[in-house]
Amino acid sequence: MKRRTLLAGAAALPLFNIIDSERAHADTKPIKIGLLEDISGDLAVFGIPKLHGSQLAVEEINGKGGILGRQIELMQLDPQGDNARYQEFARRMLQKEKVDLLIGGITSASREAIRPIVDRTNTLYIYTNQYEGGVCDASMISVGAVPEQQLSTLIPWMVEKFGKRVYTVAADYNFGHLSAEWGRTLLKPLGGQVVGEEFIPLGVSQFAQTIQNIQKAKPDWLYMLNVGAAQNSFFPQASAAHLDIPMGSPIKIMLGFEHKQFPAPVMANMYAAANWFEELDTPAAEDFKKRWRAKFPKETYINDMGYNAYVALYMYKMLAERAKSLNKDDIRKVIAKGDAGIDAPEGHIVIDPKSQHTSHHMRLLSVDKENKVHIVKDFGVIQPYWLGQVGCDLTKSNPKEQYTPDHLPPKR
């Protein structure tokens, strides 16, 4: 009996040594962060600023000593806007490269393609886009703005300023349909009326019929959810036909920088609520823009996607350093405290424990006849309250679902 414990003890000794040396090694080994952004193909116009945002943040953080004393190693793959490639690359990042954190995805379709793969691992995933909201998943942190931040601000303002008759022009896929649904839901209590709703297949670039339908319906303003370069051709065509109706959108200007691509006055009369746009001129924003422009002087526009990609890494640094660990459960314990936030260029923003979405300082912008952007209204900091309100609470359960106003969590 005695001999056996002794033997067991002797056998255990070198094992401890191995674990010890591995731990010591782990402390100096770089943190691997996997990045999936489309930097070629149709979505390159968004993917490139996102890549730049991540690169700038990594360079700055590494220059100041990294996270928990460890350098960040950014591993970037280009899924080229192809969802099958997103899944393949996500598997490679998570299973073969064993990244500590996965960031990326542009369209909601790409996010939904990789989310189940992330859910099968114990790795954290940060989605850096503004989107239609509703993802209740403990593996995912969302740092972009969601409808209660962009639409609950914009739509009531548009109704009050321009009127109740609204015409929706939306891209025919999940973002367009869900955002249109959000519009209907928000308009109802305001007495608003959707006088026309058109879904456009992605890739369609000719809008003569849509423009005429709008003129026939005589709306007070247009709710623009058209997506991609082809569908953006709506704007010069509408301007050439003298449509002259105010437009509101959660994705124009701050995301697609249409005002930098089309000659004035094509984007005149566009209104949008955003947490970031390059024209923001607070001291923190100016400082951030100066650093970005120093590293990427040829950037056409620092859009909100690129900005969010930058903020995501600082968010992760704060979480990891407060948790003193890269482990997902340890990091989520920090989020659960409800005060996990950073001073971002837009202002102080915090991750909401129930939904793991981020609060944002929202401002309403407008575009004038010279395509210049003005700040019309400051909404202050808006919480991502909707998921928590309808019953998503990631501190208690993890449904891994995406909810919409028409698809709510089951009542308990």
Added chain:
Amino acid sequence: MVADLFSDFYQFADVFAFLILSAAGLAIIFGMMGVINLAHGEFIMCGVYVTSAAYHAGLPLPLAQACGAVVAGLIGMLLEVTIIRPLYSRPLDSLLVTWGISLVATQGTLIALGSTFPGIDTPGHSFSVGEYSFSSYRMVLFAASLCVLGFVYVLFMRTRFGVHARATMQNPGMAQALGVRKGIIYAVSFGIGTGLAGLCGALYAPTMNLIPTMGASFLVEAFVTVVVGGANVLLGTGPAAIALGVIRAGLNAWYGQVVGEIGLLIAVVLIIRVLPDGFSGWLTRRTS
């Protein structure tokens, strides 16, 4: 009433112009020469980019547009001589090669010129009929599409070059024996095809968002029109665009763009099923 009638005509004219202008170049390269040119969209994009660059360099718009067409034509001739020529008897290889050219062109443009390119003001004003206001430039596009149809017809049916070109496409050996210089005919025909693609881009440049992959939004309509038109492109392309234009514009107006796009493709399937040689085959059979 008048306003609604005019607006129906305007919608049809708009779709018709889009179909003709995007298909004209392909009708020559695919319809006559038999090259399945998957880089057609990139020649359109080339026309757009050259037009925009020339316009922003200070050229008046019509001249800038001419530059767009000419540059696309010259690049087409160069590619014909260097890459396409050995592939006339190998249609599947030419499909692969032109696809490769299209990938190189889009990614090359992205790397060299960035993800976006500055747009151009839409020229002309708007005009009103009843409660509707329209862009007068769309009427210019319609007129241009009629001119392109006329130009292609006169060039290939009424000139010596046209006779030589048609003879070469039908029987290159015999044409050569009769003294036609085959190489030049092929290069010039291909150049005219890509030049017309460039012209399409040049004309649509002021109405669109300019990115390297924008050519793709013309490709489906171009192929569909040429296939429905049939083997004799000079006879078939016009009627094909009229038929598809009526179907597309009608469905767009009554059921929206989603049904319009689905309906267009279903119509193509049905037309090819009933008229396997397209409109031109049917018309030739009727007249002979």
